[in-house]
Amino acid sequence: MVSASHLPEDKNGLKFFTKDGGFTGIDIDRLIDGAASQARMWHGIGVLPPSSGTGAVDCSEHVDFMPHYCRTLKNAMIDEVCAGVPECDTSDVPLPLGGLRVVLNAGNGAGYFFADLLRELGADVSSSIGLNPDGTFPSGVPNPERRSMIDETTRLCEESDADVGVMFDTDADRSGFVLPRTVRPDGTRSNYEPLHRNRLIALLGVIFSDSSPGCTFVTDSVTSEGLADFLEYDLGLNHVRYLKGYANVIGRARELTATGKVNAEVAIETSGHCAMRENGYLDDGTYTAVKVLGLLARVSRANAEEVADAEEKKKAPPPASLLELISDLTEMGEETELRMNVLDGTLDTTRSIFERMAAKVEEACAGKHPAGAAAAVPGWTLDEEN
Numbered sequence: 001m002v003s004a005s006h007l008p009e010d011k012n013g014l015k016f017f018t019k020d021g022g023f024t025g026i027d028i029d030r031l032i033d034g035a036a037s038q039a040r041m042w043h044g045i046g047v048l049p050p051s052s053g054t055g056a057v058d059c060s061e062h063v064d065f066m067p068h069y070c071r072t073l074k075n076a077m078i079d080e081v082c083a084g085v086p087e088c089d090t091s092d093v094p095l096p097l098g099g100l101r102v103v104l105n106a107g108n109g110a111g112y113f114f115a116d117l118l119r120e121l122g123a124d125v126s127s128s129i130g131l132n133p134d135g136t137f138p139s140g141v142p143n144p145e146r147r148s149m150i151d152e153t154t155r156l157c158e159e160s161d162a163d164v165g166v167m168f169d170t171d172a173d174r175s176g177f178v179l180p181r182t183v184r185p186d187g188t189r190s191n192y193e194p195l196h197r198n199r200l201i202a203l204l205g206v207i208f209s210d211s212s213p214g215c216t217f218v219t220d221s222v223t224s225e226g227l228a229d230f231l232e233y234d235l236g237l238n239h240v241r242y243l244k245g246y247a248n249v250i251g252r253a254r255e256l257t258a259t260g261k262v263n264a265e266v267a268i269e270t271s272g273h274c275a276m277r278e279n280g281y282l283d284d285g286t287y288t289a290v291k292v293l294g295l296l297a298r299v300s301r302a303n304a305e306e307v308a309d310a311e312e313k314k315k316a317p318p319p320a321s322l323l324e325l326i327s328d329l330t331e332m333g334e335e336t337e338l339r340m341n342v343l344d345g346t347l348d349t350t351r352s353i354f355e356r357m358a359a360k361v362e363e364a365c366a367g368k369h370p371a372g373a374a375a376a377v378p379g380w381t382l383d384e385e386n
Contacts, residue, residue: 080294095122103165104128107142111172127160144176174272175285183320209235215265220244226330246273
């Protein structure tokens, strides 16, 4: 399968996938070298077909994959809504998201189609934005971690009293969410907060601790200690930190599962790249959204029943926000991301700089500063695995 790259218009390209996953840089190099070798051979013997004109070679058939893809997502959503509900007949759930108000911010990227899918499943998506695909990204390159995209989605959720906001990046392989902290008994909502990074991984942990107890989550190395404790001690899951980079965590999850000793259900980066074993380890933000929205639909339905029961029995209503499900997650008191541009743009220079930075951090943790400097930075310890 070949899909559009998420790079900006002036740097657009392609992403390649097989049944074994996405191509790595080495795979791409081999593909280019092989294609060039074949082209030279064909040209040398005079059989290279023309790329234009009456004799041009074109695709013999155009296959629209989207209907199949959307059908897969619909079926997955129905399964999620009915998960753990014996009386829920999956063949009789035409509108599994009925009653939910969802703000989709697709950022003019490839995830625009998800609004139609949600509408067909019963959700109110009337306050959604960025549904016209445009490779120039007039509102800026969509990124569910970007403050401006979160703020814009939050504002729309507040204005429409939405149950949830969903954000995608350009090619919809990353997702982030906005959820209300406060859900009142009358159904009104307020105090919206982002659900991304460690929080998103924690909520997925809640989902999989129920559907696949004791499974393994593979994350990138920058996840927090609080998340590790939440996954392992609160939820009883296994947490494996690995090299940053979505291809790295997905590859590690595949390796672990292939041993037959580990069930790595989820491979996820704090950036929102998420791949699940049940979805063929394809990093797919829309599938992540299916899991979160499915949980929201189940919780909303259960809460509606409990609220009615509480009113009848004059009891306190149950907590209705999904954020309550991760209330035991210890969050980082301070989190700052630093991005540096390497002036010559080369990988060699980038590698050299980061090796020197890593060495300095190791020295600071071990107290090996040059003469005259402090022995060690107070409170700094080195995580040897990362």
